[in-house]
Amino acid sequence: LAKTTQPISMDSYEGQEVNITCSHNNIATNDYITWYQQFPSQGPRFIIQGYKTKVTNEVASLFIPADRKSSTLSLPRVSLSDTAVYYCLVGVPLPLINTGTASKLTFGTGTRLQVTL
Amino acid sequence: DGGITQSPKYLFRKEGQNVTLSCEQNLNHDAMYWYRQDPGQGLRLIYYSQIVNDFQKGDIAEGYSVSREKKESFPLTVTSAQKNPTAFYLCASSTPWTGGSYEQYFGPGTRLTVT
Numbered sequence: 122l123a124k125t126t127q128p129i130s131m132d133s134y135e136g137q138e139v140n141i142t143c144s145h146n147n148i149a150t151n152d153y154i155t156w157y158q159q160f161p162s163q164g165p166r167f168i169i170q171g172y173k174t175k176v177t178n179e180v181a182s183l184f185i186p187a188d189r190k191s192s193t194l195s196l197p198r199v200s201l202s203d204t205a206v207y208y209c210l211v212g213v214p215l216p217l218i219n220t221g222t223a224s225k226l227t228f229g230t231g232t233r234l235q236v237t238l
Numbered sequence: 239d240g241g242i243t244q245s246p247k248y249l250f251r252k253e254g255q256n257v258t259l260s261c262e263q264n265l266n267h268d269a270m271y272w273y274r275q276d277p278g279q280g281l282r283l284i285y286y287s288q289i290v291n292d293f294q295k296g297d298i299a300e301g302y303s304v305s306r307e308k309k310e311s312f313p314l315t316v317t318s319a320q321k322n323p324t325a326f327y328l329c330a331s332s333t334p335w336t337g338g339s340y341e342q343y344f345g346p347g348t349r350l351t352v353t
Binding site: 164166 | 242273279280281282326328330340341342343344345346347349
């Protein structure tokens with residue numbers, strides 16, 4: 122299973138760009154990298170997903186170097202409402218998981234982002 | 239509204255009792271998942287199902303059981319064999335994988351307390 126490592130916590134001021142890096146040294150060829158956001162006592166919410174290079178959507182960018190052993194979630198201008206826990210997920214879409222094997226869906230420990238004025 | 243519902247939001251049980259957590263989705267997704275989250279920790283996969291009448295163990299399946307008799311429903315039973323059942327339980331479903339990307343949609347969770 123691909124193990125992920127993220128910083129436990131980060132602090133930022135409102136309006137700044139925040140970059141959260143996830144390390145996944147033993148990522149497998151078929152693994153995708155996905156980031157989720159979670160507020161207290163709620164289910165996580167999908168932010169962005171990528172396989173290689175750079176992916177951008179309306180809320181974030183995801184940078185993945187050529188070796189894919191790490192990835193960086195970039196939140197362009199954070200606001201107070203971005204205070205949450207951010208999880209890096211490395212895993213394989215279900216159609217690629219062999220029946221009977223252990224899951225290859227692994228959540229990291231999460232990074233607690235605190236945004237202040 | 240399309241989404242995933244979990245009920246109840248809070249559940250209290252005595253030790254030694256089995257308890258079933260409900261998960262229903264109207265997103266027409268084939269794949270469904272159950273996760274467990276302990277305070278200050280990440281999510282750990284309990285069971286997942288790719289299709290009706292099929293399910294696979296995740297990383298921490300011991301003490302849990304599931305069924306998938308209907309596409310919309312994926313109930314989780316926490317049995318008395320689960321040593322530390324008190325936790326926040328999250329159900330999810332995922333979009334079909336078309337070779338591009340896939341996304342998991344999570345329910346609001348059920349907080350189970352066993353005393």
